[in-house]
Amino acid sequence: MDRKAFIEKLVGHIKQWENEIDKLETKAQEAEAELKVEYGRQIEELRSQKKAMEEKLEKLEQAGDAAWQELKGSLETALNNMDNALRSALEKFK
Numbered sequence: 001m002d003r004k005a006f007i008e009k010l011v012g013h014i015k016q017w018e019n020e021i022d023k024l025e026t027k028a029q030e031a032e033a034e035l036k037v038e039y040g041r042q043i044e045e046l047r048s049q050k051k052a053m054e055e056k057l058e059k060l061e062q063a064g065d066a067a068w069q070e071l072k073g074s075l076e077t078a079l080n081n082m083d084n085a086l087r088s089a090l091e092k093f094k
Contacts (some may be wrong), residue, residue, distance in 0.1 A: 003060075003068050006075075010057050013079060014029075017050050020086055027093055042089045049082045 001009070021043060028039030056078060060071045 003065075007061060007074060010053070010060075010075065010079065011086065013083070014053060014057070016052060017046070017053075017082060017086055020090065021046050021050065024089060024093060039093060042092070046082075046086060046089060049078075049085055052080055053082055 002016075024039060024043050024046070028036055028043065056071065056075050060068055060075060063071055067073055
């Protein structure tokens with residue numbers, strides 16, 4: 001996958017995460033007090049991971065051709081970690 005396609009893939013994932021996090025926030029508002037705290041923790045963690053991914057994406061966009069290959073590996077790992085965390089949160093709060 002070339003650099004442009006990889007960046008587009010990351011941007012798509014970030015938008016999807018934002019939508020899913022927003023859905024969790026809606027559920028949190030409707031939840032009982034006890035669950036609201038847990039929702040809040042999960043949402044805070046997901047937003048933190050999303051922000052970290054956005055920062056890595058920005059570095060990737062600014063990186064030279066040689067450096068982007070190095071960043072690609074860490075971004076793929078972060079992408080998988082975020083997908084897993086989001087999937088876990090969604091399963092937990094069905």
